[in-house]
Amino acid sequence: MTDDMLQDIWGQARAELQKSVGANNYTTWIEPLRLTRLDDSEAGFATPTRFMSNWVSRHYSDTIRTELARAGQAVERVTFEVQPAGSPKVATAPEAPAAEADAPASPAVLRGEDDLAAPLDNRFTFNNFIVGKPNELAHAAARRVAEGGPVTFNPLFLYGGVGLGKTHLMHAIAREYQASHPEARVLYLSAEQFMYRFVQALRERTIMDFKELFRTVSVLMVDDVQFIAGKDSTQEEFFHTFNALVDQGKQIIISADRAPGEIKDLEERIKSRLSCGLIVDLHPTDYELRLGILQAKTEAFRVMYPNLEIAPEVLEFLARRITSNVRVLEGALQRLLAHASLLGCKITLDLTQSCLGDILRSSDRKLTIEEIQRKVAEHYNIRLADLVGPKRVRTVARPRQVAMYLAKQLTARSLPEIGRRFGGRDHTTIMHGVRKIEELKSDDRQIAEDVELLRRLLEA
Numbered sequence: 001m002t003d004d005m006l007q008d009i010w011g012q013a014r015a016e017l018q019k020s021v022g023a024n025n026y027t028t029w030i031e032p033l034r035l036t037r038l039d040d041s042e043a044g045f046a047t048p049t050r051f052m053s054n055w056v057s058r059h060y061s062d063t064i065r066t067e068l069a070r071a072g073q074a075v076e077r078v079t080f081e082v083q084p085a086g087s088p089k090v091a092t093a094p095e096a097p098a099a100e101a102d103a104p105a106s107p108a109v110l111r112g113e114d115d116l117a118a119p120l121d122n123r124f125t126f127n128n129f130i131v132g133k134p135n136e137l138a139h140a141a142a143r144r145v146a147e148g149g150p151v152t153f154n155p156l157f158l159y160g161g162v163g164l165g166k167t168h169l170m171h172a173i174a175r176e177y178q179a180s181h182p183e184a185r186v187l188y189l190s191a192e193q194f195m196y197r198f199v200q201a202l203r204e205r206t207i208m209d210f211k212e213l214f215r216t217v218s219v220l221m222v223d224d225v226q227f228i229a230g231k232d233s234t235q236e237e238f239f240h241t242f243n244a245l246v247d248q249g250k251q252i253i254i255s256a257d258r259a260p261g262e263i264k265d266l267e268e269r270i271k272s273r274l275s276c277g278l279i280v281d282l283h284p285t286d287y288e289l290r291l292g293i294l295q296a297k298t299e300a301f302r303v304m305y306p307n308l309e310i311a312p313e314v315l316e317f318l319a320r321r322i323t324s325n326v327r328v329l330e331g332a333l334q335r336l337l338a339h340a341s342l343l344g345c346k347i348t349l350d351l352t353q354s355c356l357g358d359i360l361r362s363s364d365r366k367l368t369i370e371e372i373q374r375k376v377a378e379h380y381n382i383r384l385a386d387l388v389g390p391k392r393v394r395t396v397a398r399p400r401q402v403a404m405y406l407a408k409q410l411t412a413r414s415l416p417e418i419g420r421r422f423g424g425r426d427h428t429t430i431m432h433g434v435r436k437i438e439e440l441k442s443d444d445r446q447i448a449e450d451v452e453l454l455r456r457l458l459e460a
């Protein structure tokens with residue numbers, strides 16, 4: 001069978017799977033699969049990690065077989081084989097650092113109930129969670145709960161924007177708690193899975209088992225609770241489960257993308273219950289935290305890229321420019337490393353800009369060159385007209401170069417574009433200005449401080 005035919009059959013089956021497993025499960029577990037072999041007895045898939053192979057094999061084999069049969073290709077079994085990053089078959093699939101990706105999948109947390117709990121991602125531990133001002137409170141609260149002392153705040157409610165580390169902290173808590181309380185029944189699952197299991201129990205008339213199971217856990221962790229908003233009977237069941245556990249003094253940990261009071265279509269009584277414990281917010285990252293995360297991730301990637309050389313200014317550049325969320329930051333670093341290793345070249349700022357153009361453009365904070373010029377003129381107490389005009393005296397020329405440097409660092413504008421905004425100067429003049437400040441920054445403390453201060457003011 002040709003590759004086109006394979007992909008055609010898989011395309012049809014995937015479209016159906018998307019409907020049957022739900023959007024989130026589809027993106028996480030089905031989308032990264034690639035059909036590589038197909039005959040009457042077997043469908044062989046490539047997956048990016050062993051972790052994914054195990055999970056998909058356990059949970060989706062039957063559904064995949066059903067959909068393949070519907071697409072006209074019945075098989076006796078489906079198999080999954082790891083094809084790590086770099087392999088042409090799964091080159092675009094997300095990849096974890098090799099050592100971690102190859103580690104065996106964590107057991108589902110709730111012992112003996114593998115089907116119910118979600119597996120823990122081996123990468124999400126306290127050890128590799130980088131702490132900074134924006135997340136220190138959430139981290140401290142998570143640590144406290146993970147120690148498992150007397151329940152002092154119930155629930156612990158963690159919230160924050162997309163990709164800021166909520167799931168990472170939840171997994172870290174579950175792992176740590178389970179390690180120090182091997183007999184405890186820690187149940188971690190997403191709100192979507194809670195709903196799915198609840199509906200399944202209703203359908204299969206096993207609701208009493210469902211209730212029993214949820215009411216006998218030692219720690220209940222529900223991720224992305226906003227998902228149950230607007231789903232009346234799931235909310236109702238969640239509410240009763242929640243109350244039963246709190247009454248028994250069991251710890252509950254919840255995460256969401258916003259504070260309880262701000263979740264639309266969530267019943268008032270649930271909002272109020274969720275607000276009873278400690279509510280902590282993961283704030284958007286700041287520059288220092290992003291840089292720390294990049295440095296740590298770069299170290300972690302050394303396993304995969306032993307010859308990796310990445311200049312500190314590249315990491316600084318990424319930390320400055322990609323402010324949206326940590327997942328995007330991580331993805332950018334991963335892509336950059338893969339790109340440089342494939343081409344066998346050094347990671348320079350130029351390579352970074354060309355390789356990550358799309359991410360940089362979409363993360364562009366829309367800071368304008370005019371704003372930069374105004375701030376610089378104000379800082380050095382010179383007129384804006386002089387900053388962009390022809391005067392060559394040092395008191396004006398140096399601030400102009402600082403403004404050029406900041407325009408290059410903080411915006412996605414090209415050198416010719418920057419040149420046009422600086423009174424129609426040539427791009428080589430801008431390049432000279434940028435390089436001059438780069439050099440001066442390491443020798444001249446005053447310039448380094450000015451640039452840093454201005455950057456902070458502009459990024460604030």
Ligand SMILES: Nc1ncnc2c1ncn2[C@@H]1O[C@H](COP(=O)(O)OP(=O)(O)OP(=O)(O)O)[C@@H](O)[C@H]1O
Nearest residue numbers: 128129130161162163164165166167168293326327
């Ligand atoms: N402080 C941190 N240190 C190290 N890695 C982090 C940190 N914060 C986030 N990450 C990484 O960023 C990625 C996204 O984090 P995570 O999935 O926990 O986000 P989330 O807040 O649950 O997002 P979502 O709202 O999409 O569910 C993960 O790979 C995680 O390891």
